[in-house]
Amino acid sequence: METSPATPSSVPPLPPPLPRVSGSTADVRSLSRHVCPECGGKGEWDPAKKQLVCPYCGNAFDRIGPPPLKDSVLEHDLDQAIAELGARAGTVDTATRRVQCNNCHAVLVRSGDTVAQHCDFCGSPELLDYTQIDAAIRPESVLPAQISKEQAYHSLKGYLASKWFAPGDLKKRNLVDRMHRVYLPYWTFDASAECPWTAESGTYYYETVTERDSEGRTTSRQERRTRWSPASGHVSTCFDDILISGSRGLDGELLTKVEPFPTKDLVPYETSYVSGWQVEQYQVPLIDAARAGFNAMHGVLEEMCGREVPGDTYRGLQIYPEYSDKTFKHLLAPVWLLAYQYRGKTWQGVVNAITGTTAAKFPISPWKVALVVVLVLLAILIFLSLAGR
DSSP: OOOOOOOTTTTTOOOOOOOOOOTTTTEEBBOOBOOTTTOOBBBBBETTTTTEOOTOOOOEEEOOOHHHHHHGGGOOOOOHHHHGGGGGOOOOOOOOEEEEEEOOOOEEEEEETEEEEOOOTTTEEBBBOOSOOOOOOOEEEOOOOOHHHHHHHHHHHHHTTOOOTTGGGGSSSSSEEEEEEEEEEEEEEEEEEEEEEEEEEEEEEEEEEEEEESSSOOOEEEEEEEEEEEEEEEEEEEEEEEEEEEEESSSSSHHHHOOOOGGOOOEEOOOOHHSSEEEEOOOHHHHHHHHHHHHHHHHHHHHHHHHHSSEEEEEEEOOOOEEEEEEEEEEEEEEEEEEEEEEEEEEEEETTTTTTEEEEOOOOOHHHHHHHHHHHHHHHHHHHHHTTT
């Protein structure tokens, strides 16, 4: 579980300025924003209240400024961005950062894949300014978290309770050992596709085959054959918001199970939505993400073209897609990361902080597995006994 931060008044004196450093370490200062009007603490985004909540005094207050417009989320020309970025389109920022907290003024070291998290000394939510980070592309849109910590906890409990092979006592325990709220980096890709295809179309027909059995009697049966003929066609479609994760730190299998995220609900990026949450910077660069996105489009086009081939079956399908109007955007999507202990081993769970979709690793009960094996063996023995009569 997350620990409660210290009060804003209990802060150490201001330390000397950060020393100048060079190489792979950069000096940045955390942003001082979203100050609580009651006590001066830094507000954190609360998904349940849809407001900023002060972790010190509990005061809830609204973000300052007009409400964001959903239709103001921007798409960027993919080819133009790759050309302008050059080599940076295929790299990620790996520099460590020495961060000075604006609340207690402590100096901390942060890795290059982190944009925001709590101060280790006072617990204040710290956020680095993207203009001070050497990232080729910065997020311009965000999905504000909707699922609270309590909802995420009960979602995990319900998920584990639904797994029959999980140990029975697992469902009764107060499981969660740690809960982390994280905004993960994502890319989306759009494109229009014109896709000619060629294949061999197969049509089934049947022929009567005559043969003799072991006793010399003549028997006949229908044998299915396939008549092949060339076929070709064309498919046109548009792809919208093909979602590709920019994170390498989370179990990919778990993350896939809690996707997708409702990208139609995106709003322009604003620090109030991520205040108090850990924010990961992308570790999958634009070029790699684009390659994965268009590979996904290619797979969809293969399925679409396969459905267009006439006849009963097909073989040798070849597609020749051409893409236009290629655009992308970089966004942040929230998840709850949960870790729980069971008999000395740590297991991980993930909750989509927008939809509540949950996935988790869990132990398998050997007794339940043994029971299933015994039942299957009994069923086989009964079948063989009946078949032998």
